[in-house]
Amino acid sequence: MVAESEFSLIEQYFSSLTAEREDVTLGIGDDCALLQCPQGKELAVSIDTLVEGVHFFADVDPHALGFKALAVNLSDLAAMGAAPAWFTLALTLPENNPAWLEGFSSGLATAAKASSIQLVGGDTTRGPLTISIQVHGLVDAGQAVRRDGAKPGDRIYVSGTLGDAGAALKHRLEAWSPDVLNDADWAALQQRLEYPTPRNALAEPLRHFANAAIDISDGLLADLSHILKRSDVGARLQTHDLPLSSSMKKLPKELARELALSSGDDYELCFTVPPKLADELEQQCSDITCIGEITAQSGLILVGASGQETTANIRKGYDHFSA
Ligand SMILES: [Mg+2]
Incomplete structure (x- = not known):
């Protein structure tokens, strides 16, 4: 059951897998994350949702899916000239499938570690497989490429x-x-x-x-x-x-x-x-x-x-x- 604890799922599979950044005052585990946006920087924010059967095949390797779900968001940050900083993850899962979660989280972690981005919050719900990731990047104020x-x-x-x-x-x-x-x-x-x-x-x-x-x-x-x-x-x-x-x-x-x-x-x-x-x-x-x-x-x-x-x-x- 996904409902057993959304918290434990995110913590269990995801919290230790991504980069640890010094600008995170408080990460996963409270009502909100607390993040330090440096003086002189703007926050670049983007969100992307992937739905099974629309954006990916039902039989896709969960490792590849986890990697790509984050990679496409990182690509949006790159296109703005922004450096990756933090992301949040909303997962809608039809069932609690540990093997799938292992693969997915490991793919996600591969993409996250390669770009020094930290997962700072998440939510899980039961339903048709859907992945939403919101990324936050930092760019010198006024310097983003539009x-x-x-x-x-x-x-x-x-x-x-x-x-x-x-x-x-x-x-x-x-x-x-x-x-x-x-x-x-x-x-x-x-x-x-x-x-x-x-x-x-x-x-x-x-x-x-x-x-x-x-x-x-x-x-x-x-x-x-x-x-x-x-x-x-x-x-x-x-x-x-x-x-x-x-x-x-x-x-x-x-x-x-x-x-x-x-x-x-x-x-x-x-x-x-x-x-x-x-x-x-x-x-x-x-x-x-x-x-x-x-x-x-x-x-x-x-x-x-x-x-x-x-x-x-x-x-x-x-x-x-x-x-
Ligand atoms: Mg784009």
């Missing part, structure tokens, strides 16, 4: 590679299995879907160099279009410059490009940088790729390898379980 700061002429960058998680999802949802991909490719793509790497190491360079940023949860086109809308600008993307993993490069070019543009769940960062800072940025950061530039003219233009232009049809990326 979606509304992109300027015409800015270079558009993305971190890592695009489309990997989308390919893994397509494999799972459509039984799509092209001959060019072998077991090692599928393992690599699946890893990207289940264990996305939150790009918190980019938070500081983003604060220094970027005018605007977002994390790619719904697909590059969908998420970049949020920046364009909020900043009241347009963009030209060089679609042959999209960064692809070695597995994605084995696919037909058109298909790889389509996945890189439109599929979600990669949790890479997309950000815009004034051209005069581009060289310094590229010297400081590896694993980022310039894919286009911001334009004063609204709209999103895709430029192909031979220079042909098409206007992007901005739709939502993969809708998890769109069926």
Whole structure:
């Protein structure tokens, strides 16, 4: 029974697993946590809810689920240029399943320890499996990187590679299995879907160099279009410059490009940088790729390898379980 004690569940499985920070006056165990927000910092706060059958498959490995539930929230902090500090967890569980809780909490702890974030409170309820995590990050006052700061002429960058998680999802949802991909490719793509790497190491360079940023949860086109809308600008993307993993490069070019543009769940960062800072940025950061530039003219233009232009049809990326 979950109702046996929500308190003991959170304490038993989670309290000792995450980082211990000196700015936590009081963590799990009282009516509220007490947290010290330093002078000159702003608190960056974000919440994300994952529902079984909507955001994840019922048979997902609980370790992967715990990791990803926190990683997607850490990704939002990275996109704002904020450093992870604390998080709270609300778990709705159909039953008290110790093996599931072990796996889930261990995955969560792996993500938490890698980013020095501490669990400071939680709640458990009985019901269909649902995970809500709220993260709190710290950023120098006035220095957060928002979606509304992109300027015409800015270079558009993305971190890592695009489309990997989308390919893994397509494999799972459509039984799509092209001959060019072998077991090692599928393992690599699946890893990207289940264990996305939150790009918190980019938070500081983003604060220094970027005018605007977002994390790619719904697909590059969908998420970049949020920046364009909020900043009241347009963009030209060089679609042959999209960064692809070695597995994605084995696919037909058109298909790889389509996945890189439109599929979600990669949790890479997309950000815009004034051209005069581009060289310094590229010297400081590896694993980022310039894919286009911001334009004063609204709209999103895709430029192909031979220079042909098409206007992007901005739709939502993969809708998890769109069926
Ligand atoms: Mg986001």
